[in-house]
Amino acid sequence: MKRFIYIILFVLISCHGLQAQSSVWDGTRSRWVKGNGTLQNPFLIEEAAHLAYLADVVNAGVLYADSFFVLTVDIDLNHLPWTPIGKDANAFYAGSFDGNYHRINNLNIQDTTYRSGIVYAGLFGYVLDADIRNLALLSDNHIFVSFVSSYNFYVGGIAAYAFASQISNCCFEGSIAVYAYNSYAYVGGILAYCSAGTGMKHCINRASILASSEGIAYAGGIMADGDNSQPLIQGCYNLGNIQAIAYNYTYAGGISAKLNYKASLINCFNSGEINANSNYYAYVGGLTGFGNSVTIRNSFNEGNIYAKAYDLAYAGGLAGFIDYPSEFSNVYNTGDVFSHSLYYKSFAGGIAAYVYNFSHVLTRFTNCYHCGMLTSLSSMMSFSGGIAAEIVSQAELNRCYYLTTSQQSFSNHLGIETNKDFLRSYSILDTFNQSDPAWMYDEDNENEGYPLLAMSGLNLIITEKPQVFASSVMLKAKQFQRSDSITQRGFAFKKLSETVFSYVIVDNESTYFDYLLSSLQVDSLYEYKAFVVLYHDTLYGNSMVFSTAEARVYTLPVSELASHYVRLHGELIYGNDSILAKGFCYKPLSDPDYTWKTIPHAYFSLSISDVLSHTSYMYYAYAVTSSDTLYGETLYFDTPKQVSEVITENTSELGPYSACLHGRIVYGDDSVVTRGFEYKDVSASYSFVCELL
Incomplete structure (x- = not known):
């Protein structure tokens, strides 16, 4: 699986001393004592027993419409049995709940006792006209629902069913498993079912999701399904593995299992593996399994997609089946797509598996690319395509590219077949950014050199070169806020010989931020890196080394060596003399002259896609200072043969x-x-x- 963005590690916010007080639930209930429920003076949930009391009174019929609650403490539910806040459509929650960036850990729902009626399971059950925000369910949270019933099962990490509500800045981690037997199973990492215009913004699922039914199963990383009320899902992403198993139909997607009329996915992505298995039809996509008149913009998938069915199997990099006029713009897929029909038809598409539209309004694909593997298998008929496996009637493709990386020949050649060199070049950015500057160059090869979306993906933090003086330094960084809310930013630094970092916080919310660090030891080496604190994680940028003496440059061994491709690496220790430029010189051993390449970005590496195969090369790193040019050691590499x-x-x-x-x-x-x-x-x-x- 391709990992994305400069994340040296995920650590808890407590690493910076931001761990809040935690309240451990002992199974008791007690009423809150502060606040009157207004926006200015909300009810304060100050311990676990207060949250349990809220569940009790809501389930007794108190709606708390237009009331405001704020969580002031982290809560450990201690794996004790939990009853959702709003157990059904007659006892629902209708207030505003602000988690205040606190955490709820160790949620435990084990629902295996038969009863009549629709099943709602999650931290919240049924919510109506509610606002749930700034809440992270991290650590060991588990929801398991299984019994024979003819009623629908709605199970979500944050909420089960939301009517005319908003859910934002929420995260769920753990596992959700539902066995619905002969009814419908709707399972979502954040929400199971959205209705009447419910929207979700900046939500994250890290949980494994399983929906199983002898009827129909819907499994989605963010939500399972919704009605025709034009829901908006923005800035959401899934990191968990999603699986749907059913005797009849299965729908599975990294963001939503199914999207209905006029739904929109904006700035979303999936990194989890998506899998569906059915005796009849399987609809699977990196973002959605099935879409009806949907809009998907500035979004991507990097997880692998698997669809297996007896009759019809639809597997798409972003969408399995698209019905009626829809729009895909500024999207890409790097995951592998596998579709297998045991008896009838199989469809595997780089962006969408099957596009069906007899409306006079076109389905449009604009600025998209696919570079994963494609496999479509069937004992009767199999279809595959770099953009779509099958397009029926009205569709238009503009600036859509794919690599010939399938394990078989394509049945659909719509789109532009290209090579890795072009997709990794600046030329593709010029092509994509003609009308909308949505794309950025993959400077440090997080996406294997392929273009990145500037506003979709994990937050990106880049440590930039410092400005060094005799006993002080100006630390510099650049941030790209994408999907998550940033609560703090700053720098971690230490002497290179030490093991413990010190931290400074920067009060600056702009893209670029810096900090003047003084009273440093002269003639010493230091290491530093930028960081941003999210409500659920801390992200670090790349590390840099500087010296309060003169700068130094080192040539490092190459990586990713192939017949016509190599990545050169260097290390620059910034000093108190200004670095004006840096780069590499390289040439075949038999050539008299070097090729000089300057590195424009902060990272000291260079991808070269036009080296000769079966050839010996020499190279070295260099840096130009205000007074001199510094050279690293000369190193060598041999490119392998190009195999036919x-x-x-x-x-x-x-x-x-x-x-x-x-x-x-x-x-x-x-x-x-x-x-x-x-x-x-x-x-x-x-x-x-x-x-x-």
Whole structure:
């Protein structure tokens, strides 16, 4: 799995001394004692017993409409049995609940006793006209629901069913598993079902999700399903693995299992594995399994997608099945897509598996790319395409690219077939950013060199080169706020010989921030890195080393060495002389002249995609200061041979007793002496047709 953004590690906010007081629940209930429920003077939840009391009184019929609650303490629910706040549609929560960036840990819901009626399970159950925000359920939270019932099961980490409500800045971690047997199972990491315009913003799921039913199963990282009230899901992402299993239909998606009329996904992404298995139809997508007149913008998937069904299997990098006019713009998929129909039809698409639209309004794909593997298998008919496996009627593609990285030839060639070099170049950014500057260059290879979306993904924090003086330094950094709310930012620093960092907080909410660090030891080496504190994590930028003496430069070994690709690395220790430029010099051993490349960004590495295969090279790093040019040690590398590739292409001139077979060879450094085809009847052994070169 590709990991994204400069996250050296996820650590708890407590690493910076921000751990709040925690209240451990002992199973008792007690009423809060502060506040009157107004916006200016909200009810204060100051201990776990207060939260349990809120659940009791709401479930007794007190709605708390237009009342405000604020959590003032972290809560440990201690794995004791929990009853949702708002147990059903007759006893729902209708107030505002501000978690105040506190945490609730060790939620435990084990619902296995049969009863009649719809099942609602989560921290909250049924909420109406509610506002839930700034709340993280981290650590060991588990929800398990399983019994035979003919009623629907709605199970979500934060809430089960939301009517005309808003959920924002919420996170759920742990596991959710639902076995609904002969009813419908709706399971979402944050919310199971959204209704009447409910929206979600800046929500995160890290939990594993399982929805299983002999009827229909919906499993989504953020939500399972919703009505036709045009919900907006913005700045949300899923990191957990999602699985849906059903006898009838299955829907599974990294953000939502199913999106209905006029739903919008903006600035969202998925990194989890998405899997669906059905005896009939399976709809699976990196963002949504099924979409009806949806808009998906500035979003991506990097998780692997699997659909398996007896009849119809739909697996798409972003969406499984798209119905009616929809819009995809500034989107990409880097995950592998696998679709398998045991009997009938299989569809695997880089962006969408199947696009169906007979409206006069077009379904549009604009500024998108796919670079993962595609596999579509079926005993009868299989379809695959770099953008879509099958498009029925009205659709338009603009600036949509795909790599030929499937394990089979494509049945649908809509879009532009390209190579890795172009997708990793600045030219693709110029192409994508013609109308909307949504894309940025992958400077440090977090996305294997492929373009990144500036406003979608985990928050990005970049430690930039410092300005060094004799006994002080100006630390500098740049942040890209994407999906999460940043509560603090600053720098961690230490002498290189020490093990413990010191921290400084910067009161600056702009993209660029800095801090003047004084009283440093002269002629000493220091290490520093920028950080941002979120309500659920702390993210660190890259580390940099500086010296209060003169600057130094080192040449480091190469990485990612391939026939025509290499990544050079250097290390620059910033000193009290200004660095004006840095870069690399490289050349084949047999060439007299070096090629000079300047590095414009903070990271001291360079990707080269035009080196010669089967060739010996020499290279060194350099840095230009205000008074001199510094050189690193000269190092060497050898590029491997380019291996020839053969590609099987679609047949033509198909008749009752004949067919024209086609293939293509990409020649490398090895010698190709014979080429031809293997073919056979499904039940027979292989025959060969060879042609000598």
